[in-house]
Amino acid sequence: MDLRTQYKAQAQPKKAMEGNISTANEKHVPQQQQQQNQRNASPPPNGNSQKVESKLDHVSQALQNLMDVVKATSGKVDNIQTLVGSLEASSSSSSRQQNPAAVAAATADSAQPRTATSAAEDAAKKYIEERLQEKIAELEAEVRAQQAAAAETKKKQETAVRDVQAGLGSEVDQLKGQVEQERARADAMAAERAEALKRRDQAVARLEHADLRWETQFEESQAARDSIEALLKETIDREQERRRQLFEQVQDLKGSIRVMCRIRPAPAGVEPEQLVDFGPPERGQFTEEWGRLNLQATRKGATGLVTETKTFDFERVFGQGDANGAVFEEIADLVQSSMEGKKVCLFAYGQTGSGKTHTMLGSDADPGIVPQTIGMMFGVAGDAAASGSHLYSVALSVVEIYQDSVHDLLVEPVDGKKARVRLSEAAWAEVESADAALELLGQAAQHRTVASTNANDQSSRSHLILAFRITKEHLRGQRAGQRTTGTLNLVDLAGSERTAAAGATGTQMREGVSINSDLMNLNLVITALGNGTRVPYDSALTKALKDSLSRGSRTLMLVMVSPFKKDQSQTVQTLDKGAEATRAKLASLNRRGSSTPAATPARKPAAAVSALPKPKPIAGNSARTSIPRPASSSSKASTTTRRLSASSGSSRITR
Numbered sequence: 001m002d003l004r005t006q007y008k009a010q011a012q013p014k015k016a017m018e019g020n021i022s023t024a025n026e027k028h029v030p031q032q033q034q035q036q037n038q039r040n041a042s043p044p045p046n047g048n049s050q051k052v053e054s055k056l057d058h059v060s061q062a063l064q065n066l067m068d069v070v071k072a073t074s075g076k077v078d079n080i081q082t083l084v085g086s087l088e089a090s091s092s093s094s095s096r097q098q099n100p101a102a103v104a105a106a107t108a109d110s111a112q113p114r115t116a117t118s119a120a121e122d123a124a125k126k127y128i129e130e131r132l133q134e135k136i137a138e139l140e141a142e143v144r145a146q147q148a149a150a151a152e153t154k155k156k157q158e159t160a161v162r163d164v165q166a167g168l169g170s171e172v173d174q175l176k177g178q179v180e181q182e183r184a185r186a187d188a189m190a191a192e193r194a195e196a197l198k199r200r201d202q203a204v205a206r207l208e209h210a211d212l213r214w215e216t217q218f219e220e221s222q223a224a225r226d227s228i229e230a231l232l233k234e235t236i237d238r239e240q241e242r243r244r245q246l247f248e249q250v251q252d253l254k255g256s257i258r259v260m261c262r263i264r265p266a267p268a269g270v271e272p273e274q275l276v277d278f279g280p281p282e283r284g285q286f287t288e289e290w291g292r293l294n295l296q297a298t299r300k301g302a303t304g305l306v307t308e309t310k311t312f313d314f315e316r317v318f319g320q321g322d323a324n325g326a327v328f329e330e331i332a333d334l335v336q337s338s339m340e341g342k343k344v345c346l347f348a349y350g351q352t353g354s355g356k357t358h359t360m361l362g363s364d365a366d367p368g369i370v371p372q373t374i375g376m377m378f379g380v381a382g383d384a385a386a387s388g389s390h391l392y393s394v395a396l397s398v399v400e401i402y403q404d405s406v407h408d409l410l411v412e413p414v415d416g417k418k419a420r421v422r423l424s425e426a427a428w429a430e431v432e433s434a435d436a437a438l439e440l441l442g443q444a445a446q447h448r449t450v451a452s453t454n455a456n457d458q459s460s461r462s463h464l465i466l467a468f469r470i471t472k473e474h475l476r477g478q479r480a481g482q483r484t485t486g487t488l489n490l491v492d493l494a495g496s497e498r499t500a501a502a503g504a505t506g507t508q509m510r511e512g513v514s515i516n517s518d519l520m521n522l523n524l525v526i527t528a529l530g531n532g533t534r535v536p537y538d539s540a541l542t543k544a545l546k547d548s549l550s551r552g553s554r555t556l557m558l559v560m561v562s563p564f565k566k567d568q569s570q571t572v573q574t575l576d577k578g579a580e581a582t583r584a585k586l587a588s589l590n591r592r593g594s595s596t597p598a599a600t601p602a603r604k605p606a607a608a609v610s611a612l613p614k615p616k617p618i619a620g621n622s623a624r625t626s627i628p629r630p631a632s633s634s635s636k637a638s639t640t641t642r643r644l645s646a647s648s649g650s651s652r653i654t655r
């Protein structure tokens with residue numbers, strides 16, 4: 001039972017008593033009761049302190065009620081006393097006015113003698129006094145009863161109050177205890193909250209500090225990264241320079257003249273007896289990398305036909321199964337050298353129909369050296385531009401040497417006549433992409449002089465010289481702003497031929513004589529370069545190649561070999577020219593102090609050198625991969641009349 005209920009239970013008899021005792025409070029008490037009920041009806045207050053307050057209200061209300069009862073009781077007593085007073089007053093007046101017996105007695109008495117009157121009066125008086133005494137006794141008894149009842153009620157109420165107070169006291173103590181506990185808990189919580197806030201503030205301060213530190217560290221690490229990057233770039237540049245030097249040393253060791261051989265594959269369906277037996281590939285005599293070519297040569301001797309085995313050693317022999325890609329892999333170093341500022345000349349030499357044009361220009365299925373060179377150049381240039389190390393620019397010139405005349409194939413023929421120029425006047429076209437270069441070369445190659453001969457349907461009757469001028473500008477490091485310019489001449493020579501065997505007459509005969517003479521002069525130049533003697537640049541061809549065919553330049557002679565037995569004597573002559581060039585190479589190496597080519601590094605170069613940019617296949621980034629051949633005229637020069645646009649693709653032609 002809670003305090004409120006307990007109190008109510010104790011208050012019930014009191015209310016009943018109050019009802020009995022006081023009529024004056026009848027209205028007042030229910031009104032208070034109503035208020036009390038309203039308070040009781042209101043929702044219980046929250047929390048222990050409210051509960052205590054409510055109980056204290058109850059107590060004070062009970063006390064108030066008690067006081068009201070006491071007041072009412074004393075009011076009643078006053079009323080009674082007032083009533084007694086009034087009764088006494090009325091009794092004295094009525095004794096005089098209202099008692100007829102007394103009046104009669106008095107009247108009679110007035111007529112009677114004085115003794116009789118006074119006796120009657122005394123009797124009346126006594127009667128009244130007795131009645132009065134009775135009434136007073138009655139009233140006093142009533143007052144005493146009421147006082148006793150009030151005292152009893154008061155006693156009961158005091159007892160009830162004491163009980164309630166005693167009950168409330170323990171409850172209040174309990175509640176006080178709870179309040180204390182709550183307060184302590186609230187204090188603890190407040191302390192905790194304050195501590196938490198303090199910690200939060202500290203954490204925020206630490207975070208702000210950390211943020212600041214992080215920002216500083218970030219900036220520092222950015223700066224460190226930048227300097228590391230710069231250092232790295234510098235190291236890369238230095239390393240690249242070191243590799244370039246190593247690479248150049250390796251190229252120098254390989255010699256300024258290099259000679260390789262390629263055997264053209266026999267077409268399908270040709271009888272084996274029509275073909276030369278070159279035997280299985282063999283190692284050459286100089287290093288294990290060298291290749292040896294054996295040829296069973298038959299010649300007329302004094303006593304009849306003599307068969308002998310002729311052996312030729314080359315830096316590399318490409319067999320009939322090797323595609324143009326294998327050839328290009330071997331010569332990519334030279335292309336790289338030209339991009340590093342060297343002067344390089346690479347020519348395909350061989351009899352007509354031996355595969356020179358196929359090797360240089362190739363086909364869509366088997367792109368030749370020229371399109372692969374272009375692909376590599378622009379690949380390397382693109383990488384260098386992307387890394388910000390170098391900027392390359394490439395210019396292109398295309399001329400043909402036909403019977404000692406120079407024709408500029410970048411210039412459109414007028415009325416079927418090609419532009420005959422002095423070599424120094426040949427146009428140069430700036431090209432900005434592999435596609436633009438291939439497009440330009442494709443157009444120029446259409447103007448080349450070709451003809452159908454007994455040996456070749458599309459025999460080149462002129463020497464085609466594709467000249468690349470590559471300028472490399474250093475963009476950073478100590479050499480920033482410095483430029484180097486290299487040249488690369490890719491030459492598709494006209495085929496050497498025995499004019500009689502080629503069935504030549506007239507123009508073809510003259511062409512053949514001129515071609516053979518040019519090739520002979522070329523051989524002399526190479527021999528002289530190897531031997532260190534005066535170099536006879538006596539033909540238009542060697543004059544045109546002079547820049548890249550001189551001491552300090554690098555020359556690669558690709559000796560092309562026909563697989564046919566019918567070409568055997570020409571093949572032997574070609575191979576002899578190749579052997580001559582090899583001897584010149586050896587002579588030049590000996591003059592430079594290298595004992596033998598054995599001192600040259602193996603074909604698989606050192607790691608530093610092999611890390612140089614590799615040739616990139618052009619098929620992926622180029623719309624075209626080969627350079628179309630010109631349509632051959634029946635005999636004389638092609639009479640193509642297509643005019644070259646001055647700005648074909650992204651190329652610009654200048655003189």
Ligand SMILES: Nc1ncnc2c1ncn2[C@@H]1O[C@H](COP(=O)(O)OP(=O)(O)OP(=O)(O)O)[C@@H](O)[C@H]1O
Nearest residue numbers: 264265352353354355356357358456459460494495
């Ligand atoms: N490696 C090869 N693979 C496949 N076919 C080849 C190869 N070499 C040459 N040929 C083919 O042999 C023929 C003659 O080749 P090409 O025209 O290249 O000879 P050439 O030496 O340039 O002759 P010329 O000196 O008369 O111009 C062509 O039909 C060519 O496609």
